[in-house]
Amino acid sequence: MTLLQLAYFVALADVRNFTRAAERCGVAQPTLSRQIQALEAELGAALVERGRSGARGELALTPAGEAVLPAARRMLADSEDARTAVAELIGLRSGRVRVGATPSLCLGLLADVLRLFHEQHPEIHLELSENGSQLLVRDLLRGELDVALVIVPPSGLDPALSIKPLLRERLSVASARADSTPNRRGSMTLAELSRHELVMFRQGYDLREVTLRAYRDAGLSPKFAVEGGEMDAVLRLVENDTGVAVVPDLVFAGRPRLRRTTLLPPLYRTVALAQRADVATTHAALAFHDMLLSYVRTMPAIGSVDADVTVLHRQ
Structure with missing residues (x-):
């Protein structure tokens, strides 16, 4: 599991569409799809209901996807906090x-x-x-x-x-x-x-x-x-x-x-x-x-x- 995979999954959960999620992340759709599949393989469960969509054509998350989403958001937020702390520390060491x-x-x-x-x-x-x-x-x-x-x-x-x-x-x-x-x-x-x-x-x-x-x-x-x-x-x-x-x-x-x-x-x-x-x-x-x-x-x-x-x- 990588932070990049989690970022792709959170983007997909936000927009509920592979094409729009790929655009948000700045990658090709096949790249995003492969990373989501790799994340699902590692977790051992599907995160997205690919066979059905909502009333507006939006993808739905599986129960596993709904469970993983809050943890994914926290991990990404913690990662950003860590980057900020290191950037500030570096700034005070080399400014x-x-x-x-x-x-x-x-x-x-x-x-x-x-x-x-x-x-x-x-x-x-x-x-x-x-x-x-x-x-x-x-x-x-x-x-x-x-x-x-x-x-x-x-x-x-x-x-x-x-x-x-x-x-x-x-x-x-x-x-x-x-x-x-x-x-x-x-x-x-x-x-x-x-x-x-x-x-x-x-x-x-x-x-x-x-x-x-x-x-x-x-x-x-x-x-x-x-x-x-x-x-x-x-x-x-x-x-x-x-x-x-x-x-x-x-x-x-x-x-x-x-x-x-x-x-x-x-x-x-x-x-x-x-x-x-x-x-x-x-x-x-x-x-x-x-x-x-x-x-x-x-x-x-x-x-x-x-x-x-x-x-x-x-x-």
Whole structure:
């Protein structure tokens, strides 16, 4: 007895006609008939009443056929479940996930998630794209990324994307801490900040846009020490006392050479998980998606830097 024979028999039971059953299965009628006969020979009983038909010319099943039919359906369903389980398992052993994130999120959040995901799924190939939110959205829409951690701008993101807000994070002023005292938290107004020279991120960084927008809204003009840096370069320049920068609270973790000063009134940004709304998620990408959400739901408090981070996704 083979699954193919059972599939032919179920098709015949559904349509009650050899010709239509053969068409449904995509085989010639003699082929289907031979396989049904072989199944009957193995079971030792006829499954179809070949000498008579119903009122509409449909074949009837024998009592043996009626008894076998439910078992045949279950066996085929179990076989499909097995194929699905194996396909998912293979997908998590040999898949690929293309992840994008802003540089600050790579430092403050994604590094731990990628480590945990690699430990659980070492055969999945991880590709990381580090860029500003605008370029990450572009790459998502082009199909060059599977998922991305992006910053939601005031105008919202492209409607072609599926968006899941994850965190609300405060932005603070980073400056050099030249002495050995603990990293104390102070505060300053935007007018006070405008008296300092900024180390400014390059075009395309949401941190650049939010900082300059805050200056414009307050009727202030920024002064720049250096423009055009990536996250690592900006933080290093701040540590060397070249200027100050507006950065997310999570960036201060593990950087004892930075002093954090909060802004009054405070500035916040919303971090979201984005992916194409019209593209089916692969098994590997879905596994990464689930791990990221699980990590965010259980994020430890970052008390060492007194970070102001609110988890938006708890379910």
